[in-house]
Amino acid sequence: MDIQTLTFLIVGASFVLYIGIAIWSRAGSTSDFYVAGGGVHPVANGMATAADWMSAASFISMAGLISFMGYDGAVYLMGWTGGYVLLALCLAPYLRKFGKFTVPDFVGDRYYSQLARTVAVICAIFVCFTYVAGQMRGVGVVFSRFLEVDITTGVVIGMCIVFFYTVLGGMKGITYTQVAQYCVLIFAYLVPAVFISMLMTGNVLPQVGFGSTLTGTETYLLDKLDGLSTELGFAEYTSGTKSTIDVFCITAALMVGTAGLPHVIVRFFTVPKVRDARKSAGWALLFIAILYTTAPAIASFARVNMINTINGEQMQGTEYAQAPDWIKNWERTGLISWQDKNDDGKMFYSGDERNEMQIDRDIMVLANPEIANLPGWVIALVAAGGIAAALSTSAGLLLVISTSVSHDLLKRNLMPDITDKKELFYARLAAGVAIVIAGYFGVNPPGFVAQVVAFAFGLAASSFFPAIIMGIFYKKMNKEGAIAGMLSGITFTAAYIIYFKFINPAANVPANWWFGISPEGIGTLGMLLNFGVALLVNRFTAEVPQDVQEMVESIRFPKGSGAAKAH
Amino acid sequence: MAFENPQQATAYWRENIALVLKLLAVWFIVSFGCGILFADALNQIPLFGFKLGFWFAQQGSIYVFVVLIFVYSRLMARLDAKYNVHED
Incomplete structure (x- = not known):
């Protein structure tokens, strides 16, 4: 069977599975729709959280990024896992005890203010939309390469599938579908990695x-890679090029941003008990770690393989006429290109003026099985995994958007008398509208999807995280302080990013950055600013009402937590 | 009030904070410490084919993160039981 047919079969089978689960676990009430009735087992919830968290970016792009960044890639590895420690220790158990549906619910109740709630709703919707646009694009890319349809058709197919099971199943449907998607995506990620590891080093893991050492030699893989990198004019693979303070700040911003992302936090409302919320975060991170510790391995294997294929064993370049199929396949998509500068008919890849290759880093994971000559079904499996990653994340985000609109905006702000049934209807309607908008951005991506992701993390880090932390650990923090803190943190972070990314991209060099911190890492400063302003304003404004202080006391211990409820 | 008296509540909260701070200290040391601030120094030490600082940044810190959460979950369950504020 050819790869095309295999891909249709495997991807098709996974779709049947997802839709089947959605029908089996339909949502009957708003509680089912928003938080799965609060009845999901911690291990299942952990898997679903992992699938929700690992987007097309984690699956498709991350190993490629690390492959090109070397040591610096650690900012993503530590940043996107370390946040779960903050989440488990400082947020999840308390928010679970609080027992409402959404992050704006917590901010609004804790700071006894509609304004605080509205600020939180707007941030939540913005963060989720920036994310989901990138996901739909990811679906489109995978479809167009492996099913050979155009990107628009790919995005539309993806939209229909997500619409079907988000709208029908709500959180309950999504949670169980995501468990299936996790299994598909992790299997698809590990199979090629294990194959390649065995081929190159003889190690299964x-x-x-x-x-380890490369098969048949005494040289360690990473030493070989360091040698190749220096020889070809790149920075040493295990050292990287970013300054220490920048690596520090980017890692911190990603960690804190992760802990502040509404679609991740809401996951911990779906477990039955506070105890389960703590455990569930551990399971989620365990499942995430399986992929995140494999990614840097794939990155280094792919780097060595790619350099060897293009430059040849003797590092003299290989004849273009004899280029392997994967180079020709990806050349058609425009993601690899070759320009014969010295007219010798050979390809050569390096970090200096000898370079003749343009290689898009996003293709590394998708092309990896082809580079290593793995069988066709592995390539088809990777396609199914990429689609599972993109679909599971989009569904989770769409749910947060629809909840924010129907619950936080309509029920709590505009139409307080709405019935449960009506609210559910509006939630489904909002999900539908959100999918159409997301699909539009998937077909016509704003040129800056990658930049906008940094934006989302920076905003979450500088707004939600400090407000929630102080809400739990500092019961004297009042609404004036929290609102002033959120607004100043967000404004500062947004202004810095917008200036360097959109208004004056030419100035985006280390010499112009404050304290040498890039826009990706500025959320860390924004967060500190938020804390500072909040504490200052708090000193000079009214005391927190007694009943709110008691509420804070009551979320600090587990006893008496009920299922998440409306109000 | 789930606690027998306000002193119990304060004591519980104090122990909780102490535990969280200890675990966060470990979290900070493995990631920001070994993986970033002291990575260059640690890179002088080999661990099989890895340089130690690089290993912490791309592998070790993540393993420690996972262990930290399970340790926290276990110790907190014990603390809840000690003060009788656990869920049934």
């Missing part, structure tokens, strides 16, 4: 393999 990629995590061990990339610290």
Whole structure:
């Protein structure tokens, strides 16, 4: 069977599975729709959280990014996992005890203010939309390469599938579908990694393999890679190029941003008990870590393989006429290109003026099985995995958007008398509208999807995280302080990013950055500013009402937590 | 009030904070410490084919993160039981 047919079969089978689960676990009430009735087992919830969290970016782009960044890639690895420690220790158990549906619910009640709630709703919707646009694009890319339809058709197919099971199943449907999607995506990620690790180092575990010697030699893989990198004019693979303070700030912004993302936090409302919320975060991180510790291994294998294929064993370049199929396949998509500068008919890849190749880093994971000559079904499996990653994340985000609109905006702000049934209807309507908008951005991506992701993390880090932390650990924090803190944190972070990314991109060099911190890492400063302003304003404004202080006391211990409820 | 008296509540909260701070200290040391601030120094030490600082940044810190959360979950369950504020 050819790869095309295999891909249709495997991707098709996974779709049947997702839709089947959605029908089996239909949502009957708003509680089912928003938080799965609060009845999901911690291990299942952990898997669903992992699938929700690992987007097309994690699955498709991350290993490629690391492959090109070397040591600096650690900002993503630590940033996107370390946030779960903050989440588990400082947020999840308390928010679970609080027992409402959404992050704006908490901010609004804790700071006894509609204004605080509205600020939180707007941030939540903005953060989710920036994310979901990138996901739909990811679906489109995978479809167009492996099913050979155009990107628009790919996005439309993806939209229909997500619409079907988000609108029908709500959180309950999504949670169980995501469990299935996690299994598909992790299997698809590990199979090629294990194959390649065995081929290159003789080790079954990629995590061990990339610290081992290359098969048949005494050279360690990473030493070989360091040698190749220096020889070809790149920075040493294990050292990287970013300054220490920048690596520090980017990692911190991603960690804190992760802990402040509404679609991640809401996951911990879906477990039955506070105890389960703590455990569930551990399971989620365990499932995430399986992929995140494999990614740097894939990155280094792919780097060595790619350099060897293009430059040849003797590092003299290889004849273009004999280029392997994967180079020709990806050349058609425009993501690889070759320009014969010295007219010798050979390809050569390097970090200096000898370079003749343009290689898009997003293709590394998708092309990896082809580069290593793995069988066709592995390539088809990777396509199904990429689609599972993109679909599971989009569904989770759409749910947060629809909840924000129907629950936080309509029920709590505009139409307080709405019935449960009506609210559910509006939630589904909002999900539908959100999918159409997301699909539009998937077909016509704003040129800056990658930049906008940094934006989302920066905003979450500088707004939600400090407000929630102080809400739990500092019961004297009042609404004036919290609102002033959120607004100043967000404004500062947004202004810095907008200036360097959109208004004056030419100035985006380390010499112009404050304290040498890039726009990706500025959320860390924004967060500190938020804390500072909040504490200052708090000193000079009215005391927190007694009943709110008692509420804070009551979320600090587990006893008496009920299922998440409306009000 | 789920606690027998306000002193119990204060004591519980104090122990909780102490535990969280200890675990966060470990979290900070493995990631920001070993993986970033002291990575260059640690890179002088080999661990099989890895340089130690690089290993912490791309592998080790993540393993420690996972362990930290399970340790927290276990110790908190014990603390809840000690003060009788656990869920049934």
